[in-house]
Amino acid sequence: MSTVQHAADNGAPATPDDAALTCLRDVFGYDAFRPLQREAIATLVGGSDVLLLLPTGGGKSLCYQIPALITRGVGIVISPLIALMQDQVDMLDQLGVRAGFLNSMQSSDARRSTLRALEAGQLDLLYLAPERLAMPETQTLLARLDVALIAIDEAHCVSQWGHDFRPDYLEIDAAISAIGPVPRIALTATATPATREDISTRLGLQAPRVLTGGFDRPNIRYTVAERGNGRQQLEAFLADHRHEAGIVYCLSRNKVARTAEALVAAGHRAAPYHAGLEREQRTDTQRAFLRGDIDIVVATIAFGMGIDKPDVRFVAHMDLPKSVEAYYQETGRAGRDGAPAEAWMVYGMQDVVRLQQMLDESDGDEAYKRIERRKLEALLGWCETATCRRRPLLEYFGDRPDEDCGNCDNCLAPPPTWDATESARKLLSAVYRTGQRFGANYVIDVLRGQENDRITRNGHSALAVFGAGDELDQRDWKSLIRQLIVAGHLHADPEKYGALVLDARCRPLLRGESDFAARRAPRRKEKKRARAVVDLSPADAAVFEALRDLRAELAQQHDIPAYMVFHDATLREMALARPASSGAMLSISGVGAAKLERFGEAFLELIRGSET
Numbered sequence: 001m002s003t004v005q006h007a008a009d010n011g012a013p014a015t016p017d018d019a020a021l022t023c024l025r026d027v028f029g030y031d032a033f034r035p036l037q038r039e040a041i042a043t044l045v046g047g048s049d050v051l052l053l054l055p056t057g058g059g060k061s062l063c064y065q066i067p068a069l070i071t072r073g074v075g076i077v078i079s080p081l082i083a084l085m086q087d088q089v090d091m092l093d094q095l096g097v098r099a100g101f102l103n104s105m106q107s108s109d110a111r112r113s114t115l116r117a118l119e120a121g122q123l124d125l126l127y128l129a130p131e132r133l134a135m136p137e138t139q140t141l142l143a144r145l146d147v148a149l150i151a152i153d154e155a156h157c158v159s160q161w162g163h164d165f166r167p168d169y170l171e172i173d174a175a176i177s178a179i180g181p182v183p184r185i186a187l188t189a190t191a192t193p194a195t196r197e198d199i200s201t202r203l204g205l206q207a208p209r210v211l212t213g214g215f216d217r218p219n220i221r222y223t224v225a226e227r228g229n230g231r232q233q234l235e236a237f238l239a240d241h242r243h244e245a246g247i248v249y250c251l252s253r254n255k256v257a258r259t260a261e262a263l264v265a266a267g268h269r270a271a272p273y274h275a276g277l278e279r280e281q282r283t284d285t286q287r288a289f290l291r292g293d294i295d296i297v298v299a300t301i302a303f304g305m306g307i308d309k310p311d312v313r314f315v316a317h318m319d320l321p322k323s324v325e326a327y328y329q330e331t332g333r334a335g336r337d338g339a340p341a342e343a344w345m346v347y348g349m350q351d352v353v354r355l356q357q358m359l360d361e362s363d364g365d366e367a368y369k370r371i372e373r374r375k376l377e378a379l380l381g382w383c384e385t386a387t388c389r390r391r392p393l394l395e396y397f398g399d400r401p402d403e404d405c406g407n408c409d410n411c412l413a414p415p416p417t418w419d420a421t422e423s424a425r426k427l428l429s430a431v432y433r434t435g436q437r438f439g440a441n442y443v444i445d446v447l448r449g450q451e452n453d454r455i456t457r458n459g460h461s462a463l464a465v466f467g468a469g470d471e472l473d474q475r476d477w478k479s480l481i482r483q484l485i486v487a488g489h490l491h492a493d494p495e496k497y498g499a500l501v502l503d504a505r506c507r508p509l510l511r512g513e514s515d516f517a518a519r520r521a522p523r524r525k526e527k528k529r530a531r532a533v534v535d536l537s538p539a540d541a542a543v544f545e546a547l548r549d550l551r552a553e554l555a556q557q558h559d560i561p562a563y564m565v566f567h568d569a570t571l572r573e574m575a576l577a578r579p580a581s582s583g584a585m586l587s588i589s590g591v592g593a594a595k596l597e598r599f600g601e602a603f604l605e606l607i608r609g610s611e612t
Contacts, residue, residue: 016045019070024062027069027095029570029592034059036211040185041066044149049208050185051155051200055217056332057310060187061088064151068125069097073148074118076179077127078172080154085127087290087308092125094564096594101127102138118145134171139178147182152203155186156325159198173204184208189215189332190325193398215328215397219335220343222389222408226479227346230318231262237316237344238268238296244313245289248298249330251319251354259318260298270296273303290561292552301326310337310567316344320351322359323375324382324396337569347383349440349482352376353498384483386415386519420480420518421509423472427480428489428510430465431500434458439498444469444477476520483518536575543610544575550606554599565599566590578607 020041024030033041036054040063043050054060068075079085085101092099100114100123117123118141132138152158158169176182186203200208225233234248248263250256253274260272271285271294282303288294290309297303301321315334321327327345335341359372382392390405404411430443445452446460449467460466469477481500484490489506492498508514536544548562548571555562566574570590579585585600586593 016070017042020045020066023066023069026593027097028062029586029588029590029595031589034062036213037063039209040211043209043211044183044185045071047183049183049205051196051205051208051210052185052187052213053191053196053211053215054187054189054213055215056189056329057217057336057338058189058213060153060189063187064149064185065092065097065125068148071148073146074121074123075125075148075151076142076176077125077151077153078130078133079127080129080157080169082129084153084308085129088127089125090560091308091564094560094595094598095592097125098123099125099127102132103127103129104132115141121146130169130172133175139175142176142179147179150176150179150182150184152184152186154188155199155203156188156191156195158186158202159191159195170202173202177204190329190397192325192396212398215394215399216390216401217332217335218405218407219338220331220341220407222331222393223342223344224383224389224409225346226475227318227348230346231259233346234259234263234316234318235266237314237342238263241314241342243295245292245309245311246296246314246316247303247312247330247333248296248316248318249321250298250300251351253300255318256298256300263296263298268296269294270298273297273299275300290563291555292562301330308336309333309561310563311339312336312341313339314342314344318346320345320347320355320376320383321379322355322372324379324393325375327379328393328397337567339568345383349478349492349498352380352485353492356492380482380485384519386410386417416520417517418520419515420483421515423469423477423480424484424489424516424518425510425512426465426469427477427484428502428506430463430469431490431502433463433465434460436501437496437499439492440478440481440500441474443481443500444474447472447477448474479520480518484516489516536572540575543578543607544571546606546610547571547574547603550602554602566595566603574603574607578610579604580608 017038020038021033024033035058036052037059040050040052044064044067050063052060052063064075064077077088079088082103082105085103089099089101098117100117102111102114106114114123114126118126128138152172158172176184184203184205186199186205186208188199191199196210199205227233238246248259250259253276256272256274260270263270271288273282273285285294285297286303289297312334315331317327317330321330331343334343355376356373359369359376362369364372378396382389382396385392388404388411389408391401394401406412426447427443430447434443434446442454446455446463446466447469449470451461455461472480481490484506485492488503489509490500491503493501509516548568551562551565551571554565558565567590570588573588573590577584577588579588582596582600582604585591585596585604591600
């Protein structure tokens with residue numbers, strides 16, 4: 001018998017709100033709801049639809065898990081990734097919640113066992129991929145069940161305005177409509193106003209209550225730099241993150257492999273992850289990362305969605321992502337536990353050219369490509385901003401912060417700006433006079449008077465602009481080129497291998513009718529290490545480390561990731577409070593009845609021993 005029983009079966013508290021709070025405390029081990037959780041739960045329990053936007057780590061899952069536990073019937077969760085289903089079900093199992101999933105990776109016996117439990121009313125939550133939901137036999141099965149609610153996770157996948165559009169999500173509305181009038185909740189961490197409207201329409205939400213918790217992740221520090229020697233820059237960044245969990249994203253599989261090899265050679269516990277590897281290797285890498293056997297996963301975007309690892313301390317990008325949405329989603333995998341984390345990125349002009357080529361070679365229609373180009377331009381503009389990074393990032397999603405964040409590279413070390421009008425005119429003139437056929441490095445060599453065989457052969461050493469740009473070094477010229485591209489005066493043509501081409505909008509600048517202020521190329525600065533969330537005394541720190549060691553042993557015994565035993569924040573609170581009884585242990589945030597029964601005595605014994 002599950003430790004969780006429906007409210008209707010066991011004389012639950014008198015009101016749904018009381019039932020929800022009791023479930024939160026007894027099952028999940030928390031004393032209070034996070035922002036908007038109570039409202040989302042109450043709306044679903046009341047039978048109405050919800051569109052919920054909460055930042056990664058904001059507690060979206062509880063907003064459908066608790067309603068499924070306190071109302072009659074099974075909650076159906078549409079989830080895009082098998083890894084996400086497995087992770088969620090494993091965590092719920094540790095809490096004593098009756099949950100299961102159906103996907104293509106299951107054995108026939110496991111699938112039959114889940115179906116038997118489902119039809120016998122022995123499951124509170126069932127996770128399905130949209131492809132599985134679309135199968136006629138699945139729809140027939142669901143029509144026979146007592147369904148409490150439908151939750152659609154990663155709901156931005158339904159929208160072509162979203163950053164991770166999946167055509168199979170378009171079939172969800174038709175598939176679940178056959179079930180009947182069941183309340184629906186769509187959940188996502190990344191959606192612009194246009195994407196939200198698209199989600200509501202495509203998922204058939206009926207007058208949904210839209211709950212937006214804001215997109216700010218104040219514990220994440222944003223840092224963006226021009227890429228020089230990317231590998232050396234990454235190693236310098238990682239010097240502050242030894243033995244910490246992190247993800248390093250690269251644009252290509254080849255770069256993933258090379259970067260992972262270099263990190264291993266430098267003494268890091270790292271492994272590669274991309275779609276070209278065997279499924280077993282990818283699964284092993286993901287499992288090792290979740291369990292703390294490795295610290296760093298070097299990956300393409302094939303890794304990450306649904307990876308519920310709370311203690312990721314950094315997300316590093318070695319190349320430019322394809323959009324602001326993608327960047328926000330990927331960096332949001334850091335610091336889900338609320339502790340300080342870093343989003344670090346280096347990028348260069350070649351990233352832009354490569355992403356444009358990939359887009360041009362894609363199967364999307366011209367309208368889709370125009371949307372994607374605008375998204376890439378928006379991200380470039382964000383990278384080149386000289387002001388607080390968090391404000392334009394949040395404004396992109398519709399938030400309106402009142403003040404600068406104080407926790408990004410621009411706030412901590414404001415970049416200088418300068419009047420670049422004359423230099424910009426020289427550069428635009430050099431692009432025009434060299435025929436708009438050459439990339440950034442060539443144009444810069446002409447401006448700086450670098451006489452080489454190629455320039456001489458093309459006759460460009462005789463141009464009036466040859467040697468006219470010695471006021472800037474190569475780094476500053478590259479920065480100016482990027483900013484002119486962001487401003488719409490230039491673009492890098494992928495069909496000409498990244499050749500710089502003038503845009504019509506540059507004419508007023510060339511004619512002396514407008515000015516141009518530019519951000520100076522950022523210089524490397526020493527950065528201070530983010531403070532820990534809780535400063536522990538030496539004695540408390542020793543207990544904390546002992547608790548972590550015990551957690552690792554128990555995780556290995558139960559064949560689960562360490563954080564499924566207890567999060568670091570819970571262990572810190574134990575180290576500070578030193579609970580001596582089961583009752584005291586239940587007062588620790590993150591300790592519920594099921595975990596107390598399974599793990600509590602071992603931790604209590606260790607804590608009692610530390611007092612002697």
